[in-house]
Amino acid sequence: MPNTAAAPLTIAVLGAAGRMGSTVCEAVENAADLVLGPRLDVGDDVATLAGSGASVAVDFTVPSATEANVHALIDAGLHAVVGTTGWTEESLGRVRSHLAEDGRGLGVLIAPNFALSAVLAMRFAAQAARYFESAEVIELHHPNKVDAPSGTAVHTARAIAAARAEAGLAAGPDATETSLDGARGAVVDGVHVHAVRLRGLVAHEEVLFGNPGEQLTIRTDSFERSSFMPGVLLAARAVPEHPGLTVGLDGYLDLG
Ligand SMILES: NC(=O)C1=CN([C@@H]2O[C@H](COP(=O)(O)OP(=O)(O)OC[C@H]3O[C@@H](n4cnc5c(N)ncnc54)[C@H](O)[C@@H]3O)[C@@H](O)[C@H]2O)C=CC1
Numbered sequence: 001m002p003n004t005a006a007a008p009l010t011i012a013v014l015g016a017a018g019r020m021g022s023t024v025c026e027a028v029e030n031a032a033d034l035v036l037g038p039r040l041d042v043g044d045d046v047a048t049l050a051g052s053g054a055s056v057a058v059d060f061t062v063p064s065a066t067e068a069n070v071h072a073l074i075d076a077g078l079h080a081v082v083g084t085t086g087w088t089e090e091s092l093g094r095v096r097s098h099l100a101e102d103g104r105g106l107g108v109l110i111a112p113n114f115a116l117s118a119v120l121a122m123r124f125a126a127q128a129a130r131y132f133e134s135a136e137v138i139e140l141h142h143p144n145k146v147d148a149p150s151g152t153a154v155h156t157a158r159a160i161a162a163a164r165a166e167a168g169l170a171a172g173p174d175a176t177e178t179s180l181d182g183a184r185g186a187v188v189d190g191v192h193v194h195a196v197r198l199r200g201l202v203a204h205e206e207v208l209f210g211n212p213g214e215q216l217t218i219r220t221d222s223f224e225r226s227s228f229m230p231g232v233l234l235a236a237r238a239v240p241e242h243p244g245l246t247v248g249l250d251g252y253l254d255l256g
């Protein structure tokens with residue numbers, strides 16, 4: 001929903017020189033109800049955003065910087081929309097505590113993926129997980145990506161594992177006795193996750209579920225970074241209305 005409040009929201013962007021950050025700047029500039037505020041990149045001080053007129057900041061930086069950025073944004077009194085990967089239960093917990101101590105009703109959204117197809121794929125995977133003996137995740141990305149597996153794949157695997165545990169499922173069948181290191185991928189909460197890096201790709205994920213004689217494949221493809229922009233803008237408009245920490249864009253959507 002566009003922001004119809006009297007004053008347009010001013011949006012600061014962290015990681016503004018990057019692939020996602022520059023795309024976000026362009027999307028904000030093209031949104032009639034939003035104003036593009038300060039564009040920060042490496043070396044810039046987040047504290048300068050206090051009093052800059054920006055009320056929301058969007059962070060697409062690097063896993064090693066994003067947590068410090070979010071704490072600095074809270075201190076500066078800004079709501080935050082974060083797409084950067086690398087979050088753990090511990091770092092999320094620290095943000096939750098900081099927001100509670102701050103007490104100003106600021107909102108922070110941390111989402112592993114803003115593309116609607118990916119948000120739905122994660123939701124469908126969580127729903128399907130209880131019905132299948134086997135589940136594995138394959139993520140496929142551009143070769144400039146610095147982290148593996150992707151944040152989306154980790155989030156997907158954790159959701160699958162939680163649904164399997166709730167349903168009382170045993171570990172998936174796997175007779176592997178010998179293998180080269182890495183051949184079976186990374187293991188996230190008991191779910192195998194495989195990462196492909198290939199020139200020409202942007203962001204893709206397949207979730208494979210298997211039962212005797214049948215397979216379900218859930219696949220999401222982002223062919224362009226524009227696919228993330230409707231979700232990012234939706235989040236930037238909505239975050240002031242959602243105090244506290246929300247993890248995942250589905251927290252702002254009515255997916256039933
Ligand atoms: N949630 C989502 O929908 C999506 C998330 N991502 C994630 O967003 C992050 C960024 O991805 P890309 O834009 O492809 O990376 P990129 O490498 O193109 O851009 C990162 C930018 O952050 C800057 N930067 C590094 N440290 C900084 C700091 N301390 N303060 C401010 N800026 C800093 C870099 O100079 C660079 O300009 C990654 O973690 C990626 O996985 C990417 C696409 C979609």
Ligand SMILES: O=C(O)C1=N[C@H](C(=O)O)C[C@H](O)C1
Nearest residue numbers: 085112113145150151152203
């Ligand atoms: O680095 C990327 O490009 C992406 N990163 C996010 C992730 O790690 O899940 C989201 C999307 O897959 C693109």
